[in-house]
Amino acid sequence: MQAENVIKHIVNWMSAYATNANMKGFVVGVSGGIDSAVTSILCAETGLEVLCIEMPIHQDEKQVTRAQEHIKQLKARFPNVKNVKVDLTPVFENFKAKAPIKSTESLELSLANTRARLRMTSLYYYAGAYHYLVAGTGNKVEDFGIGFFTKHGDGGVDLSPIADLLKSEVYKIGDFLKISESILKAAPTDGLFGDNRNDEDQIGASYDELEWAMEMTKNNKTASDFEGRLLEVFNIYTRLNKNNKHKIIPIPVCKIPDNLKKK
DSSP states (O other): OOHHHHHHHHHHHHHHHHHHTTOOEEEEEOOSSHHHHHHHHHHHHTOSEEEEEEOOSSOOHHHHHHHHHHHHHHHHHOTTEEEEEOOOHHHHHHHHHHSOOOOOTTHHHHHHHHHHHHHHHHHHHHHHHHTEEEBOOOOHIIIIIIOOSOTTTTTOOSBOTTTTSOHHHHHHHHHHTTOOHHHHHSOOOOOOSSSSOOHHHHHSSOHHHHHHHHHHHHTTOOGGGOOHHHHHHHHHHHHHHHHTHHHHSOOOOOOOOHHHHOO
């Protein structure tokens, strides 16, 4: 991959989009992970105003440290970058207290998604106040492969700078952009459960394995073509891709036939 040229392409695309939308810059949530680190640097490279926001909710201390380290380095490199920290832990706890639900099988996941949606609300609060665009941090495997994001949470954005890059390609871009080693080496995690679980723990496969499965489906391979671990990974990918179509495809609109609209 031509990392430098890819970066220039994305930065020019972002600049043009913001200019055409008559917006002043970008707001991006910085989590301490590779995707948000790369996205925030790409935003900064446009020369437009950038606001990086930390939004901890019972966050693992290592994630907080990596996020703060990245923001510090980013501000040292780019004068157009500012930051703010919004501690959403009290908001999250107050929401749970005001909207109590008895324990259900899917309550933990629902609460995890609630965290993501509280963060989305915060991003748009600042974006609206400063005339910024919310920059998404999802990559191609998450957004279009297995739907590993929260609908109207981290999936609620104005533009997606890295959504056509596989996770491995995001790492290559991150290495070229000199992202800190702590972020490059950290296990990817969505940080939505308040513990140490990472993405692979949740999904059951690594991003390298998922990229392989994504390529196999493009080549019209089926489960009958594999066995052992390859079959397991292929099935994980195809199951998640099928189950999360409601997130991967655009929101469906019920089209009313013209003859039904006529009196």
